[in-house]
Amino acid sequence: MSSVGILGEAARENSFVLLQIGHKRVALSAAQVAELAPPVRLHAFPHRTPLLAGVIVRRGRIVPVIDTEPVLGGKSPLSHRFYLIANRQVGGVNELAAIPVNGECELANGEMQPPAMDRPAYVAGTLAVGEDSLDVLNLDAFSTAKAGAEASR
Amino acid sequence: MTEAARFSSGASAQAALHRGRHTETVVLFIVANQMFAVAADSVHEIRSTDSIAGAAHEIEHPEVPKVRHTIERSGRTYYVVNAGMHFGLPVTRPSLVMILRQFRAALLVDRIDRMAEISRVHPLPHAFAGDERRWYRGLAYLDDSVIPVVAPRGFLTPREFQELDGVQREAAVQA
Numbered sequence: 001m002s003s004v005g006i007l008g009e010a011a012r013e014n015s016f017v018l019l020q021i022g023h024k025r026v027a028l029s030a031a032q033v034a035e036l037a038p039p040v041r042l043h044a045f046p047h048r049t050p051l052l053a054g055v056i057v058r059r060g061r062i063v064p065v066i067d068t069e070p071v072l073g074g075k076s077p078l079s080h081r082f083y084l085i086a087n088r089q090v091g092g093v094n095e096l097a098a099i100p101v102n103g104e105c106e107l108a109n110g111e112m113q114p115p116a117m118d119r120p121a122y123v124a125g126t127l128a129v130g131e132d133s134l135d136v137l138n139l140d141a142f143s144t145a146k147a148g149a150e151a152s153r
Numbered sequence: 154m155t156e157a158a159r160f161s162s163g164a165s166a167q168a169a170l171h172r173g174r175h176t177e178t179v180v181l182f183i184v185a186n187q188m189f190a191v192a193a194d195s196v197h198e199i200r201s202t203d204s205i206a207g208a209a210h211e212i213e214h215p216e217v218p219k220v221r222h223t224i225e226r227s228g229r230t231y232y233v234v235n236a237g238m239h240f241g242l243p244v245t246r247p248s249l250v251m252i253l254r255q256f257r258a259a260l261l262v263d264r265i266d267r268m269a270e271i272s273r274v275h276p277l278p279h280a281f282a283g284d285e286r287r288w289y290r291g292l293a294y295l296d297d298s299v300i301p302v303v304a305p306r307g308f309l310t311p312r313e314f315q316e317l318d319g320v321q322r323e324a325a326v327q328a
Contacts, residue, residue, distance in 0.1 A: 090279040
């Protein structure tokens with residue numbers, strides 16, 4: 001890999017997309033983000049997996065939609081303005097997942113700090129943005145998160 | 154020819170024809186306002202609940218509450234699964250019984266929407282990790298809708314079949 005490539009990789013590692021999910025502002029590693037999609041139709045069908053709202057169809061692919069509300073609180077995912085589509089590991093497989101976001105998304109650079117001991121598994125770390133300290137989401141662990149764990153905090 | 158018989162023979166032929174063109178014929182059915190698809194060639198016949206009421210026998214097993222009746226067809230006993238209960242949907246009054254071809258199961262559904270051709274069954278995303286992995290073969294994208302394609306084998310587990318067969322044997326002994 002060229003030195004320019006290495007620099008680019010490092011810059012990407014320190015880049016985060018800041019999201020508004022419900023009333024909560026969180027961050028997600030930019031390296032995971034595939035695209036910001038319009039609020040296309042959510043298709044719901046019976047299932048038994050917690051924290052999944054259904055699926056959307058994007059560019060001919062069926063993408064599961066994470067229901068962030070039980071964990072992060074905020075409004076129903078149906079009130080969102082966009083879907084942020086990101087890569088995550090599920091059962092050892094890389095798969096796209098969509099997160100309903102209802103506010104502006106912006107890019108920020110910074111160094112992620114490790115999470116405090118008491119933070120849930122879906123928090124990969126914290127990112128200082130101005131005077132705020134935002135949780136950086138670990139989407140891979142989101143499926144095992146306990147509903148209501150964060151909403152009540 | 155009855156509607157059910159016509160469906161049974163016609164659907165299989167149509168399904169076979171379209172398989173060559175990489176499409177699959179499915180029956181779209183509704184349970185509690187939710188649409189599902191099932192491969193047409195896995196359905197033996199469809200009857201109204203009224204028409205088979207006289208041929209149905211009650212069965213009860215506390216671990217399989219979604220099965221309350223059996224029906225006899227062609228010398229085989231079919232366990233009638235309430236699809237609404239199976240999928241955890243709100244209670245409805247099903248009007249049709251869909252008798253499956255390769256399994257000793259029949260399905261209580263609200264209504265048949267139509268038959269359709271699907272070109273592809275998309276695998277269920279790995280994010281879905283619950284019972285739905287057994288329930289569905291995958292997802293079909295049809296007329297701007299994503300429709301779960303049910304796996305006939307998923308309506309009753311081997312263990313549930315064993316439990317129900319046990320009840321049947323006991324009933325036979327008592328009779």
